[in-house]
Structures are given as structure tokens and as C-alpha cells.
Amino acid sequence: MAKAPKTAIEPTREQDYPEWFQQVIKAAELAELSPVRGCMVIKPWGYALWENIQQVLDRMFKETGHVNAYFPLFIPMSYLEKEAEHVEGFAKECAVVTHHRLEPSPDGGLQPAGKLEEPLIVRPTSETIIGEMFSRWVQSYRDLPILINQWANVVRWEMRTRMFLRTAEFLWQEGHTAHATEAEAREETETMLKVYADFAENWMAMPVIQGEKTEGERFPGAVATYCIEAMMQDRKALQAGTSHFLGQNFAKAQKIQYLSDQGEETYAWTTSWGVSTRLIGAMIMTHSDDDGLVLPPKLAPKHVVILPIYKDDSREAILNYCNEIAEALRKQLFANRTIEVEIDDRDLRGGEKVWQHIKKGVPIRLEIGPRDMEKDAVFMGRRDKGPKEKQTLSRSDFIDQAVSILEEMQDNLYQRALEFREDNTKTIEDKETFKAYFTPKNKKKPEIHGGFARAYYVDDPELETFLKELKVTIRCLPFEEETKPGRCFFTGKETSQVAIFAKAY
RNA sequence: CGGAGCGUAGCUCAGCUUGGCUAGAGCGCUGCGUUCGGGACGCAGAGGUCGUAGGUUCAAAUCCUAUCGCUCCGACCA
Numbered sequence: 001m002a003k004a005p006k007t008a009i010e011p012t013r014e015q016d017y018p019e020w021f022q023q024v025i026k027a028a029e030l031a032e033l034s035p036v037r038g039c040m041v042i043k044p045w046g047y048a049l050w051e052n053i054q055q056v057l058d059r060m061f062k063e064t065g066h067v068n069a070y071f072p073l074f075i076p077m078s079y080l081e082k083e084a085e086h087v088e089g090f091a092k093e094c095a096v097v098t099h100h101r102l103e104p105s106p107d108g109g110l111q112p113a114g115k116l117e118e119p120l121i122v123r124p125t126s127e128t129i130i131g132e133m134f135s136r137w138v139q140s141y142r143d144l145p146i147l148i149n150q151w152a153n154v155v156r157w158e159m160r161t162r163m164f165l166r167t168a169e170f171l172w173q174e175g176h177t178a179h180a181t182e183a184e185a186r187e188e189t190e191t192m193l194k195v196y197a198d199f200a201e202n203w204m205a206m207p208v209i210q211g212e213k214t215e216g217e218r219f220p221g222a223v224a225t226y227c228i229e230a231m232m233q234d235r236k237a238l239q240a241g242t243s244h245f246l247g248q249n250f251a252k253a254q255k256i257q258y259l260s261d262q263g264e265e266t267y268a269w270t271t272s273w274g275v276s277t278r279l280i281g282a283m284i285m286t287h288s289d290d291d292g293l294v295l296p297p298k299l300a301p302k303h304v305v306i307l308p309i310y311k312d313d314s315r316e317a318i319l320n321y322c323n324e325i326a327e328a329l330r331k332q333l334f335a336n337r338t339i340e341v342e343i344d345d346r347d348l349r350g351g352e353k354v355w356q357h358i359k360k361g362v363p364i365r366l367e368i369g370p371r372d373m374e375k376d377a378v379f380m381g382r383r384d385k386g387p388k389e390k391q392t393l394s395r396s397d398f399i400d401q402a403v404s405i406l407e408e409m410q411d412n413l414y415q416r417a418l419e420f421r422e423d424n425t426k427t428i429e430d431k432e433t434f435k436a437y438f439t440p441k442n443k444k445k446p447e448i449h450g451g452f453a454r455a456y457y458v459d460d461p462e463l464e465t466f467l468k469e470l471k472v473t474i475r476c477l478p479f480e481e482e483t484k485p486g487r488c489f490f491t492g493k494e495t496s497q498v499a500i501f502a503k504a505y
Numbered sequence: 506c507g508g509a510g511c512g513u514a515g516c517u518c519a520g521c522u523u524g525g526c527u528a529g530a531g532c533g534c535u536g537c538g539u540u541c542g543g544g545a546c547g548c549a550g551a552g553g554u555c556g557u558a559g560g561u562u563c564a565a566a567u568c569c570u571a572u573c574g575c576u577c578c579g580a581c582c583a
Contacts, residue, residue: 008544037575092581092582093582154583158581159579160578165583166582170583172583219583227583242583275583278583349540349541349543349544349545350541350543351542351543351545352545353544355544358544369542370542371542372542379542387543388543
């Protein structure tokens with residue numbers, strides 16, 4: 001008899017965090033590498049998560065006055081050239097289309113033919129093409145604001161890729177808005193950041209820190225970039241969403257101008273904001289454990305899986321009993337959806353089946369056999385508890401409590417993640433402590449170390465070098481900080497500016 | 506683009522140094538049987554132009570040359 005591993009995922013988080021992450025994705029059947037370098041195939045279980053993310057965010061966008069539209073995948077190269085900083089930021093990672101036809105090649109294969117007059121780039125983001133359209137749509141102050149979102153794929157030709165966190169092609173949502181006044185555009189930027197924070201915390205059960213990016217980390221061409229930053233279980237930071245105040249930079253480059261109510265030709269103020277399939281990576285690394293994926297119930301594709309256990313003679317009765325429970329659950333609402341129930345009647349050994357669902361992160365498992373049926377009960381396992389911590393509940397109690405159990409799990413996940421972040425956030429006042437905090441004991445194979453460092457900070461060229469050596473970045477200048485002044489941990493200068501430092505993805 | 510490594514069954518890999526049986530194992534897959542309330546076991550089976558193209562040789566997965574691809578580590582990034 002083969003020994004079952006102690007944990008469903010090997011290696012464990014402690015042993016090798018990056019490898020654990022890959023193995024969770026594999027075991028949960030979220031995605032796999034594709035034949036195309038740097039690209040991944042998102043499998044049904046992973047895509048269902050994305051669909052749930054989309055559904056919730058889409059509603060939030062619409063509630064804040066936005067509408068969806070779709071702009072082309074291909075952008076004329078000259079469009080990108082219009083905004084200098086933007087070019088600099090994205091040029092290196094653009095895929096370029098230079099031909100529009102294939103013809104037989106001498107070696108029997110195919111070769112590109114029909115060279116394009118002007119190369120097209122595959123959008124790395126759509127500010128330029130959308131700006132071009134905005135400039136056509138905006139003539140009067142009465143045409144503003146324009147509040148648009150698009151769900152799309154984008155391509156950034158990255159050197160190094162990691163599933164869900166950084167792939168050459170990824171799915172995302174990009175909001176683009178144009179406003180008559182600076183104040184309104186700034187407010188939009190803040191509103192959308194809050195939408196992201198709300199989504200992260202209340203739907204993904206992932207606590208985030210909201211703040212502003214420093215100049216070096218800003219979106220190319222933006223006046224200000226705001227972000228939500230989350231802590232993963234290896235204590236590294238992950239930027240989970242960004243919102244940019246673009247000022248009039250893009251409006252000037254793309255001539256988005258209008259006649260004001262004073263009859264003056266005026267440039268609009270624009271914003272853009274986005275989240276991507278990276279959120280799935282964030283979700284995995286925030287909640288999952290050494291037995292696989294753990295999903296926040298509000299976003300789980302399935303809430304409950306029922307595993308019937310029967311012999312041939314009891315099959316029909318058990319399945320009927322399971323169906324009754326499933327039907328009762330499906331009538332209930334949880335997080336704006338009916339409870340999603342699957343009865344897994346596949347011809348597989350029970351244990352094997354149970355573990356598959358554990359690895360996929362289904363919140364509630366019900367094992368139902370003759371003993372349970374006799375007692376009019378269910379035998380329940382919860383994904384936020386150990387795989388062996390299971391309990392018997394009467395059928396009616398379970399059905400009555402299902403929604404509150406899911407809610408409780410959602411809260412537990414959030415609390416657990418929040419505590420983890422707080423336990424691994426340290427206020428630092430001097431250089432030596434800072435350095436020690438971010439230096440692993442084992443240089444060759446760094447163990448999980450560090451965390452978030454909260455420190456007073458004054459920009460300084462030497463600080464940048466110092467941080468670079470430690471591979472630490474300034475994640476953000478957080479909002480909601482006390483404003484009493486202190487001393488910069490590095491320069492010793494007095495300031496009231498606090499920053500969050502961390503190693504990051 | 507720099508550094509390292511790897512291409513042999515669906516997956517993970519052994520075999521290569523020292524060329525030579527019919528190219529192997531584990532997992533997975535198919536069938537049958539025993540099992541089934543915690544990751545099963547037995548038996549039988551399917552599955553490979555050894556990345557590709559040249560070369561050396563009586564003989565190449567193995568040696569040589571070229572080429573393609575991928576993974577990992579750096580510089581860059583949501």
C-alpha cells in the first residue's frame with residue numbers, strides 16, 4: 001500500500017514557496033503552461049474563478065457609473081509614440097505585427113508576406129488607442145465625463161514569467177475615463193482604488209494597504225499612481241490593483257480637448273485603472289495551504305460538493321437523499337448567487353475523490369453514506385479546517401446554517417490573512433534593523449523572511465542603492481497614516497512621510 | 506541580452522562517460538477481479554520515428570557538428 005504524503009502538496013510552503021505555488025496550481029487544475037512561451041492555458045476551474053471576479057467587479061463598475069466597450073487588440077505603432085514616458089515604459093515589452101499574410105516558403109513551410117506599411121503593436125495597455133477615440137468623441141464639456149471600461153487581453157513580452165503573476169498574455173480589465181476638471185478626475189482615481197480595495201477585502205478576503213506609488217514605481221505617463229498592496233504567505237508584497245491619475249499628459253498627447261462652458265479650448269483630465277488575472281495568483285498565495293487551494297467562498301465556483309458513499313443496493317436511496325439536500329441548498333442565496341452544489345458521483349475511490357476536492361479548494365464537502373442517511377444527517381468537512389476535522393450535523397441544521405457557515409469561512413479567511421500581515425509588519429527606525437529584517441539567514445536558498453517594513457522615509461539616491469542591494473522596494477506611501485513627524489530610518493532627516501517597504505513580486 | 510541546465514512513453518526520469526541484446530522504471534491510462542466511511546491492491550494490456558538535420562561507424566538514444574525549443578538564475582516588469 002502506497003503511503004499517502006503528509007500533505008497533499010509537496011513541497012510545502014515552508015520548504016519551497018515558489019514550487020509550492022506551481023504545485024497548487026497544478027493540483028487544483030487552475031492552469032498549465034502552454035506550448036507558447038510565457039503564456040498559460042487557464043483551465044475551467046481557474047477560468048470559473050475569473051468569471052466570478054469579472055461578474056462582481058463588473059457590477060461594481062456599473063454601480064459607479066461606468067459602461068463597457070471594446071477597443072482593438074492592434075494599435076498603430078505611431079500611437080504609442082505620442083506620449084514620451086509611456087513609450088519608454090512599454091516599448092521594450094511590445095509584441096509587433098509586421099505582416100498580414102503567410103505564403104509557402106522554399107522549405108515547404110510558411111513565411112510572412114505582405115509587409116505592413118506601419119507596424120501594429122499588440123496592446124500592452126490601451127491608453128493610446130482609447131485616447132485616440134476619446135479625442136474624436138469629446139468636443140464639448142457636455143460630452144464629459146466619459147466613463148468606460150473594457151475587459152480584454154493584453155500582451156507584455158516579459159523576460160521571466162510566472163503563472164498568474166506575470167505571463168506574456170494576460171486577461172484584465174482596464175477602465176479609462178476623461179473628465180472636465182482635475183478634481184473630478186482625481187476623485188475618479190480614488191473612487192476606483194476604493195472599489196478595488198473593497199473587492200479585495202470583502203470578496204477575496206484579502207486585506208490590502210492602499211497608498212500612492214513613488215515616482216519610480218509610477219505608471220509610465222501618469223501624474224500619480226495609486227495601488228492596493230497585499231501580503232502573500234511568503235511575506236512578499238503583491239500589487240493587486242492600480243489606479244492612475246493621468247493629469248492632462250495623455251489628453252495633450254492625444255488632443256483630447258473640448259470647448260468649455262466659457263467657450264475656451266481646454267484639455268480633458270484622464271484616468272485609467274486595472275486589475276488582472278494576477279488577482280487569482282494573489283488569492284492562491286493569500287489563502288492556500290499545504291493541502292492545496294483554499295478559496296474565499298464568495299468567489300468559489302462551487303460552494304458545496306456532495307460525495308455519495310454507497311454499495312450497489314443503497315445507490316439509489318443515497319443519490320436521492322443527496323439530490324434532496326442539493327436542491328434545498330440551491331434555493332438559497334449566498335453572495336448574490338445561489339449556492340452552487342455538485343454531486344460527485346464519479347466511479348472513483350472515496351478517499352481519492354475527497355482529496356481532489358480538497359486540493360481544488362471547494363469550501364464545503366459533504367460525505368453522505370447510509371449511516372448519515374439513517375440519522376437524517378450530513379458529515380461535513382470545511383476547507384478552512386483540517387482535512388480530518390469533520391463533523392456530523394442534522395440535515396435540517398446543515399441546510400439552515402449553510403449560508404452562515406460560508407459567511408463564517410469568508411470571515412475566517414480574512415481574519416487569518418489580516419493577522420498574518422500584522423504579525424509580519426514591523427515599524428523600523430534605523431538602517432541596521434532594516435537591513436537585518438530583509439536579510440535571509442540562508443543566502444543561497446533564502447527562507448521565508450522579512451515582511452512589510454513601515455518606516456519614515458525621505459527620498460535619497462543612496463537609499464535607492466541600499467534598497468536595490470537588499471532587493472527591497474517601496475511598495476507605497478500608505479494613506480491613513482499618523483502625520484506626526486519622525487526621522488527617516490536611512491537619512492535621519494525629519495519627515496512626516498511614512499512608506500511601506502517590502503520584497504515584492 | 507548575460508550565466509547554468511535540460512530535450513528518451515501522457516507525466517517524472519534512468520540508460521549516454523566506455524557505441525552492440527527486442528530502449529527501461531515509477532506514476533498515469535485501458536480491461537478484469539478483490540476493494541470502497543480517508544490518498545487501494547493483484548493480474549493482464551496499450552503507449553516511443555530517443556527534439557530536428559547532417560556526419561563518423563559494420564552498428565548511434567549513446568560520439569562529432571549544426572540547429573530548434575524549453576526550464577532555472579540574473580537585468581526588466583501588473
